[in-house]
Amino acid sequence: MENYQEELAEIKTILKNNPKGMTVTDIARQMHINRNSVAKYLDILLISGHTEMVTFGPAKVFFPSSRIPLATLMDFTHEYIVILDKQLKFLQVSEPLLQFLEIQRTEIIGRPIETFSVSFFQIPELAHYAKQALSGKERTIEEKYRQNTHDIYLKIRHIPTTFDDGEPGVILLIEDITDIKQTEEKIKHGIQEWETTFNAITEMVFIQDNNFSILKANRSFANFLNIKPEECIGKKCYQLLHGTHTSSESCPCASILQTKKPTTVEVFASHLQKYLEISASPIITDTGEMSGSVHIIRDITDRKIFIAQP
Known part of the structure; x- marks a missing residue:
């Protein structure tokens, strides 16, 4: 050529x-x-x-073009950078990567990526997608590998490039996203714990926005209505409890929208033929605005019937 x-x-x-x-x-x-x-x-x-x-x-x-020296760019970015030639041999690697691998530059330059199995380079997808990048296909992957006793998560971009002589090559941008993944796992675990606790509460609980639309309902509330929790989402509270299209004057939701203070009322839900005690508390944001409310409901029908007995 x-x-x-x-x-x-x-x-x-x-x-x-x-x-x-x-x-x-x-x-x-x-x-x-x-x-x-x-x-x-x-x-x-x-x-x-x-x-x-x-x-x-x-x-x-x-x-x-106003070009920044490649070596300078490679050594001052937080990503690990690898440049491969058309034979997928290591042409350049960033200094941070050498420090991470704990090897000398002479131990990696000139070696084919397919036969280099130090640390995360043992992941077979690196070489596989590097081959595809030679033909112009860019690809980003996320991989997990085990280093000693820890899981390491990496985001790897395979970027096609062309050298000064017109020959094709590949740039690998490798980012350690372990902290991000661990944070995501903690958030996921926290949500799962919250869901488990929310559904373990024996009292009926639901959360709604300021338009009376239910955002979340626990299993006890859904079982009381003989539906699934997800079927409550988006429904108006007065539709489910009272079978109406508007809220009533005794509705605690309307009350706390005005006062932004907790309230408890007893109502007879004719739609369900049940006496209910409803405690509603506002959800107040950091700016002092009310974003919704939490409702705890108790079925007090048996108590009402007992009291009414002569």
């Missing part, structure tokens, strides 16, 4: 000497070659990041 090194170097020199930018025609005229060849060389330089292009109407103007 031709690499056009002389032509590419000449174009870079021309652009450097003309920092205000040049068109394909300008460059072709100065190099004394045809526009198609110049366009081909510029494509290589654009892909490899050596030039930048700005469109002004129908004209494309090319400028020398």
